[in-house]
Structures are given as C-alpha cells and as structure tokens.
Amino acid sequence: GAHGRVELGMLKDELLLEMSIQ
Secondary structure, eight states: OHHHHHHHHHHHHHHHHHHHHO
16 A cells, blocks of 8 residues: 555665665
8 A cells, every 4th residue: 555655665765875875
C-alpha cells in the first residue's frame, strides 16, 4: 500500500545519497 511506497521512496533516496557521496 501507500506505506510500502513511502518506505521504498526513502530507500531510493538513501541509495541516491550514498551514490552521490562516492
């Protein structure tokens, strides 16, 4: 549901941040 989408969005943001740092 929506909650799952929010969690996925947060995971995506974290991955993008990690990739940006490297």
